[in-house]
Amino acid sequence: xxxxxxxxxxxxxxxxxxxxxxxxxxxxxxxxxxxxxxxxxxxxxxxxxxxxxxxxxxxxxxxxxxxxxxx
Amino acid sequence: xxxxxxxxxxxxxxxxxxxxxxxxxxxxxxxxxxxxxxxxxxxxxxxxxxxxxxxxxxxxxxxxxxxxxxxxxxxxxxxxxxxxxxxxxxxxxxxxxxxxxxxxxxxxxxxxxxxxxxxxxxxxxxxxxxxxxxxxxxxxxxxxxxxxxxxxxxxxxxxxxxxxxxxxxxxxxxxxxxxxxxxxxxxxxxxxxxxxxxxxxxxxxxxxxxxxxxxxxxxxxxxxxxxxxxxxxxxxxxxxxxxxxxxxxxxxxxxxxxxxxxxxxxxxxxxxxxxxxxxxxxxxxxxxxxxxxxxxxxxxxxxxxxxxxxxxxxxxxxxxxxxxxxxxxxxxxxxxxxxxxxxxxxxxxxxxxxxxxxxxxxxxxxxxxxxxxxxxxxxxxxxxxxxxxxxxxxxxxxxxxxxxxxxxxxxxxxxxxxxxxxxxxxxxxxxxxxxxxxxxxxxxxxxxxxxxxxxxxxxxxxxxxxxxxxxxxxxxxxxxxxxxxxxxxxxxxxxxxxxxxxxxxxxxxxxxxxxxxxxx
Numbered sequence: 346x347x348x349x350x351x352x353x354x355x356x357x358x359x360x361x362x363x364x365x366x367x368x369x370x371x372x373x374x375x376x377x378x379x380x381x382x383x384x385x386x387x388x389x390x391x392x393x394x395x396x397x398x399x400x401x402x403x404x405x406x407x408x409x410x411x412x413x414x415x416x
Numbered sequence: 417x418x419x420x421x422x423x424x425x426x427x428x429x430x431x432x433x434x435x436x437x438x439x440x441x442x443x444x445x446x447x448x449x450x451x452x453x454x455x456x457x458x459x460x461x462x463x464x465x466x467x468x469x470x471x472x473x474x475x476x477x478x479x480x481x482x483x484x485x486x487x488x489x490x491x492x493x494x495x496x497x498x499x500x501x502x503x504x505x506x507x508x509x510x511x512x513x514x515x516x517x518x519x520x521x522x523x524x525x526x527x528x529x530x531x532x533x534x535x536x537x538x539x540x541x542x543x544x545x546x547x548x549x550x551x552x553x554x555x556x557x558x559x560x561x562x563x564x565x566x567x568x569x570x571x572x573x574x575x576x577x578x579x580x581x582x583x584x585x586x587x588x589x590x591x592x593x594x595x596x597x598x599x600x601x602x603x604x605x606x607x608x609x610x611x612x613x614x615x616x617x618x619x620x621x622x623x624x625x626x627x628x629x630x631x632x633x634x635x636x637x638x639x640x641x642x643x644x645x646x647x648x649x650x651x652x653x654x655x656x657x658x659x660x661x662x663x664x665x666x667x668x669x670x671x672x673x674x675x676x677x678x679x680x681x682x683x684x685x686x687x688x689x690x691x692x693x694x695x696x697x698x699x700x701x702x703x704x705x706x707x708x709x710x711x712x713x714x715x716x717x718x719x720x721x722x723x724x725x726x727x728x729x730x731x732x733x734x735x736x737x738x739x740x741x742x743x744x745x746x747x748x749x750x751x752x753x754x755x756x757x758x759x760x761x762x763x764x765x766x767x768x769x770x771x772x773x774x775x776x777x778x779x780x781x782x783x784x785x786x787x788x789x790x791x792x793x794x795x796x797x798x799x800x801x802x803x804x805x806x807x808x809x810x811x812x813x814x815x816x817x818x819x820x821x822x823x824x825x826x827x828x829x830x831x832x833x834x835x836x837x838x839x840x841x842x843x844x845x846x847x848x849x850x851x852x853x854x855x856x857x858x859x860x861x862x863x864x865x866x867x868x869x870x871x872x873x874x875x876x877x878x879x880x881x882x883x884x885x886x887x888x889x890x891x892x893x894x895x896x897x898x899x900x901x902x903x904x905x906x907x908x909x910x911x912x913x914x915x916x917x918x919x920x921x922x923x924x925x926x927x928x929x930x931x932x933x934x935x936x
Contacts, residue, residue, distance in 0.1 A: 362708045373470050
């Protein structure tokens with residue numbers, strides 16, 4: 346592959362990193378502070394609750410650990 | 417201008433001190449939100465996408481990342497950016513398909529080894545946890561030194577005692593707020609650190625670009641440096657074989673693709689999000705911060721390369737220090753930033769980098785300690801109460817911290833920092849790959865095969881240069897004949913556990929269907 350290809354590729358990637366970080370700061374900053382408040386509120390009231398049906402709970406399991414007979 | 421001249425003054429020290437004091441206050445404050453084990457280890461699984469993304473960036477854009485990426489930028493210039501392509505490509509594939517992470521989050525486990533027990537047996541869980549902690553702590557063992565080298569380079573402190581005191585102080589600070597607040601504390605501090613670090617990294621990049629003569633200067637520089645990673649030799653150095661080349665490219669592609677999917681500190685954030693869908697989206701959106709973490713520090717390393725090339729006297733002095741083992745190429749970037757960033761701003765940038773240092777340390781400490789409590793001590797003790805598990809986690813954080821201090825003080829990295837991280841990471845990743853992926857997608861994956869694959873991960877240490885030297889001396893003594901080399905060994909050690917896993921699964925299947933064991 347030619348030198349020009351690599352030079353253009355690396356310049357585009359460096360530009361992408363700079364623009365990406367700036368965009369990320371703009372897009373995420375305010376929303377993440379609000380979400381932190383929500384998370385802390387949920388933690389105060391018991392955790393693992395919140396936005397209803399999407400959360401996943403572990404499947405029910407027997408009360409006592411089984412011995413390692415399967416091995 | 418001397419090599420250790422710096423713009424760092426008492427004003428900058430004051431800025432850094434205020435920032436670090438703030439981190440202690442956050443640790444104290446976060447402690448009030450920790451009610452139980454789930455709160456401590458995964459923040460009660462309350463994280464939504466923006467917060468998870470911000471904190472994952474805080475964790476993954478650590479100072480050690482900044483240091484090794486900048487080192488690669490200094491030694492391999494533009495060609496070092498191939499790692500950005502590999503990493504972002506891997507994340508995009510996972511983010512679009514949900515490969516592995518979606519199903520793993522569906523399992524609703526607190527740690528990866530807990531999944532091992534759910535899918536295989538308790539023994540697999542304990543062995544998997546031991547391998548994970550071993551690889552993780554070894555991997556983390558050089559973080560402290562890398563962080564301290566940055567502080568020493570930026571502040572111009574030449575006294576070796578100062579380096580040790582800084583290492584100790586930084587570690588104690590991280591231990592303090594991680595022990596107190598667990599994941600809640602980690603999430604809050606990571607968010608603050610994300611903001612400070614994000615702004616700091618953009619400011620530094622602006623200064624570096626300006627120093628290089630803007631985009632035009634950068635473009636010109638790319639025409640005279642190493643740009644094609646397929647070349648084995650770096651054209652700007654005289655030494656042979658000091659480039660990347662096809663073998664290393666392949667080895668890094670394999671390792672990094674697996675690491676973005678299965679590295680425990682990243683997975684622990686995946687397990688802390690609200691749902692499997694958020695986990696998948698987190699990976700997709702993470703392509704942006706991961707691109708930034710692979711490119712911005714590389715730009716600073718490239719800037720350091722150009723700076724030392726332009727100031728030939730400083731470059732010569734720096735090279736002499738490297739030859740005399742007084743410094744390593746890791747110090748190029750901090751020594752460079754100390755000269756181009758003005759006083760005051762340098763303090764903010766240093767605070768940002770210390771933020772990066774702490775945000776990685778806290779997450780990693782919590783991850784490995786959580787695994788010790790949850791997946792080694794609790795199963796071996798026949799179960800522990802939540803209160804005791806939190807206690808064991810906290811004690812483990814302190815014990816790992818003590819080890820890190822010891823290891824960081826005496827271990828000398830014999831290769832580029834990134835290569836050390838890849839090799840130690842392979843000890844975990846090579847075994848975990850077939851065990852997790854096979855467990856999620858292949859019904860015939862067996863417990864015996866999982867144990868064999870995890871144990872096989874130990875051969876990952878064969879990638880260390882010291883071990884390769886021993887192998888060559890004893891098995892291939894003719895230097896002109898066949899010799900084992902690092903990239904080949906990395907590939908062999910990464911692939912072997914998968915081959916062992918498939919073979920043993922076919923030969924020794926489980927006698928009962930998967931997923932019968934109780935998680936404790």
